[in-house]
Amino acid sequence: MKALQGIEGQLEWAQRDAPACAPGQIRIRVAAAGLNRADLLQRAGHYPPPPGVTDILGLECAGVISEVGAGSGWKVGDRVCALLAGGGMAEEVVVDARHALPVPEGLSLQEAAVIPEVYATAWLNLYRLGALQPGERVLLHAGASGVGSAAIQLCKALDNPCWVSVGSAERLAYCESLGAQGGVLRGETLDALRDFAPFDLVLDPVGAKYAALNLQVLGKDARWVMIGLMGGRKGEVDFGTLLAKRIQLIGSTLRSRDADDKAELMAELQERVWPLFARGQLTPRLERTFPIGDVEAAFAALASNTVSGKLALVIDESLV
Structure with a gap:
């Protein structure tokens, strides 16, 4: 598969080995990935991934499940968005099945790709910790x-x-x-x-x-x-x-929390936050999308501090 790496400040869309899908995990064919300030920091060498986490960029994505591990509770073809510790800016990603949620009704995969990280962060810090x-x-x-x-x-x-x-x-x-x-x-x-x-x-x-x-x-x-x-x-x-x-x-940081803690957080989002999308009280606030070939422009746009809302990278145009 191809994936985005930040190496010594440079971005490279390069070939990487696809990870295996273990029990309790799902493989997602990525349609789009959200871009976050943490990605800018990791590219610059200031925010390395936690131990054992891939160095591929991307803390959230949306796409279609292409493989399910035993006990995952999902099925191939489901449209999901996922919270990640890394790896979202790739053609596919393997993630703990508990860290994925169904795409809210009425949202595109591009819109869903920019939901998990920011809504998990906002909910965690305002309503759980705060x-x-x-x-x-x-x-x-x-x-x-x-x-x-x-x-x-x-x-x-x-x-x-x-x-x-x-x-x-x-x-x-x-x-x-x-x-x-x-x-x-x-x-x-x-x-x-x-x-x-x-x-x-x-x-x-x-x-x-x-x-x-x-x-x-x-x-x-x-x-x-x-x-x-x-x-x-x-x-x-x-x-x-x-x-x-x-x-x-x-x-408070979100990325370094353990898998069980993130699973509890995502369950809270599904119960308390996802219904607000269905009622139209929440929206993704996706300002702009960039094809993966324009990744440098996407990173520059975020670094400009002029973006209101979110940016997304389109990984697979056939899905969006």
Whole structure:
């Protein structure tokens, strides 16, 4: 099979051995794969896959099952999307059968390919770790990103008013169209967020740069869930404020979680989140697709920080 590798900063669509399909696994003929910031980091050598995971890029995909291992519960021909620790940007991928879900009714395989990673991330950090309750208020940094787009829609559907920080007026309008109450533009300061405070939870992919601000705008017994370090990994934290407000600081990554944990998470998505797609309360927010031959352009588009929502790579045009 052919697969996408990031080698010393270069992308190569090259021949690789196809993995075997063991009991409890399924083989997916990949139609499309979602593109995530983690793929940019892995290509640059800053985010290696966990031990034992393929170095082929791609944390989510959608396609058609071509082989089933014993006890998988699926059948050949089923249309699925899958959460992966790697390997999605390939002609085929083998995955734990529990980490795949049926394509939501009415969605194309291209749209389904950009659902698993961002909705799993948003659900995990807002509702499982962040323990959001109806009516609690949320601040989403990088609100127009893929995760941000998913989080806004979940917050709207589950009665959690949310506000965002974004990079442009156009992206703020985009977030408001999804259901955000409002927000501020990223610049020299985000002090205007105080006008919307206090927040019960902040979902933070930025890190050090926003640490002081987060402490200021979070309320008593709030949760600060950190999922990325785009603004640096080292900074000063006023632990006195953290203690006085009884703020919980939670560090979270999805990729390195074990197979059973991911299986539980995907089961929660099927039960709690997938029905919201059927009711039209959630949408994939697929901004643009690229054929695999234009992969460099796709990576450049994501790196530009101008994308609102998600990008996908089309691997097999005959399926989409």
